[in-house]
Amino acid sequence: MKNETFGYLNDYDLKWSLYPTGPAMMDSFASGETDIGYIGLPPVMIRLENGLKLKCVAGGHIEGTVMVAPNSYKTFYELGSVKTVLEQFEGEIIGTPSRGCIHDVIINEITKDLDITIKNFEWADFIPDALEDGEIAAGVGTPSLATVISNRMDSNIVIPPYKLWPYNPSYGIVVREDLIDESPEFITQFLKAHEKACNLIKLQPENAAKIAYKELEVVNKEFVLNTYKISPKYCASLPEDYINSTLKFIPVLKNLGYMKSNLIKDEIFELKFIQKTHPEPAHYNSTP
Amino acid sequence: MVKIKFLARFKDITGEKEVIIDYNGEIANLIEILTEKYDKGFKDSLFNENGELREYMKILINGEDVRNINGLKTTVNEDDEIVIFQTIAGG
Numbered sequence: 001m002k003n004e005t006f007g008y009l010n011d012y013d014l015k016w017s018l019y020p021t022g023p024a025m026m027d028s029f030a031s032g033e034t035d036i037g038y039i040g041l042p043p044v045m046i047r048l049e050n051g052l053k054l055k056c057v058a059g060g061h062i063e064g065t066v067m068v069a070p071n072s073y074k075t076f077y078e079l080g081s082v083k084t085v086l087e088q089f090e091g092e093i094i095g096t097p098s099r100g101c102i103h104d105v106i107i108n109e110i111t112k113d114l115d116i117t118i119k120n121f122e123w124a125d126f127i128p129d130a131l132e133d134g135e136i137a138a139g140v141g142t143p144s145l146a147t148v149i150s151n152r153m154d155s156n157i158v159i160p161p162y163k164l165w166p167y168n169p170s171y172g173i174v175v176r177e178d179l180i181d182e183s184p185e186f187i188t189q190f191l192k193a194h195e196k197a198c199n200l201i202k203l204q205p206e207n208a209a210k211i212a213y214k215e216l217e218v219v220n221k222e223f224v225l226n227t228y229k230i231s232p233k234y235c236a237s238l239p240e241d242y243i244n245s246t247l248k249f250i251p252v253l254k255n256l257g258y259m260k261s262n263l264i265k266d267e268i269f270e271l272k273f274i275q276k277t278h279p280e281p282a283h284y285n286s287t288p
Numbered sequence: 289m290v291k292i293k294f295l296a297r298f299k300d301i302t303g304e305k306e307v308i309i310d311y312n313g314e315i316a317n318l319i320e321i322l323t324e325k326y327d328k329g330f331k332d333s334l335f336n337e338n339g340e341l342r343e344y345m346k347i348l349i350n351g352e353d354v355r356n357i358n359g360l361k362t363t364v365n366e367d368d369e370i371v372i373f374q375t376i377a378g379g
Contacts, residue, residue: 018344021379097379122351124377129295129305142378148296217342219376 001197004211008193012186020123021098029054035176036190040064040102041169041246041268042253048267049259053177055270058191058277059242060198062233062284063161064170065103067094068146069138070131071154076163085158086114092137093117095127100258106165107140109252128152142170143230147223161231167245167284170231172238180270191277195236199288202234238274239282290318290364295373301329315347315370316360333374346375 002016017034019025022043028034030052044054073088094111096103098120108118119136121127127139128149138158139145149155161168173194175187201208209224216224243265253259293306302322311318323331334345341347347354348371354362364370 018375019379020375024379101379123346123348123373123375124379125295125346125373125375126371127377129299145377148377152296216344216376217336219374223376 001193003215004197004200005193006196008189008196012189022101023098026052029174029176032176035179036187037174038171039174040171042102042105042249042258043100044172044174045246045249045253045263045268046100046258048263049261054174055177055180056172056174056238056246056268057180057187057270058173058194058236058274059169059238059282059284060171060173060194060234060236061231062167062170062235062242062245063165063231064142064233065106065140065164065168066143066146066157066161066230067107067138067140067159067164068131068149068155069158071156073138073156073158075156075158076160082110082159082163086111086116089137090115093119093135094138094140095119095121095130095136096140097124097127098122102168102170103140103142105249105252105256105258106168108256110164112255131155144227146230147227150226151223157230165245167241169242169246172242173236175270184273187273188277191236191273195278198234198236201228202232202283202288205232233284235278235282235284235288236274237278237280237282237284238269238271239284242282242284243269289366290368290370292318292322292370292372295371297333297374298330298372301333302326311364312366313364314360315349315354315362315364318364318370319347319360334372342374344375345373347372 022039025037025039026043026047038060048054076085079085094107094116096107096118104120124141124145127145130136131139131149132153146157205225205228209221212224213219213221250262289308290311291306291308294302299305336342349368
């Protein structure tokens with residue numbers, strides 16, 4: 001999106017910033033530095049409860065959390081259940097990005113009845129080295145984390161994304177609530193470009209990878225393509241499955257002590273923009 | 289003494305997980321010392337052709353991105369811990 005907005009955002013002077021994790025991006029929204037962002041939904045829900053005025057106006061990607069471990073551990077496909085995979089890690093430490101991010105919430109939830117310690121890292125990039133050094137037994141994070149780890153050591157995705165949390169809202173497009181009245185046309189144009197970008201990844205991954213690796217510099221196209229293949233579930237729409245999966249985080253966030261009260265759908269989502277720009281059915285699990 | 293940790297590709301380039309250097313001053317000069325110490329790949333990975341820190345390259349001082357402090361003019365003090373890495377693992 002930063003380098004290819006398909007002509008939709010040429011009239012806007014955009015400044016892009018990269019944050020270590022979702023909670024860090026929330027701090028930036030809170031300080032007024034950020035107007036629109038790509039982010040997993042749990043940190044947004046936590047901050048909504050604390051009074052930050054935000055709305056999710058589009059989806060983007062689902063099932064973007066994976067669990068990776070050295071290949072001495074058996075995978076879901078070998079053992080047949082998530083519980084059996086996790087039992088291998090009893091007494092061990094699993095690393096994940098900072099508290100409150102979607103990966104942290106998911107791994108805390110699925111290990112809550114097991115003797116497993118969760119260690120949070122401010123930057124996901126610290127996790128591969130911690131795994132190499134034996135400081136942690138597994139890492140939980142994005143598909144790109146899995147690709148980095150696989151480039152550095154013999155490892156496997158021990159639990160596939162769809163088994164960790166089906167349809168989890170690994171990222172959506174979130175805006176400062178005031179932006180909805182201030183710049184509705186900008187949001188509409190942004191979502192048009194966003195949907196084009198989602199489709200480029202799904203339909204022309206080689207071309208999308210070229211754009212991505214030029215932006216990232218000093219990684220190759222294969223790195224990007226391998227990352228896309230792990231969970232190629234991109235789409236801008238906000239179907240009921242996406243919304244329901246998001247709402248299922250509420251009791252979990254409450255149990256983990258990350259939030260105290262309930263949120264309803266309309267407090268999290270503003271659907272009018274995506275209903276206009278993406279009226280056709282969602283295609284997270286299919287080809288657009 | 290300043291501890292400098294290298295992650296992933298920088299660990300490969302330098303052949304070291306960390307190095308301890310007696311240093312006090314701007315981070316830019318410390319990086320210059322490191323570029324002389326290590327293979328050309330160290331400098332090329334960290335900086336673009338205009339000599340600017342590449343966007344996805346991170347230099348943290350005590351956990352804080354130097355871009356959020358004073359950029360390459362940020363002062364490094366005794367006992368500071370520096371981490372150098374490329375951020376590609378997501379968040």
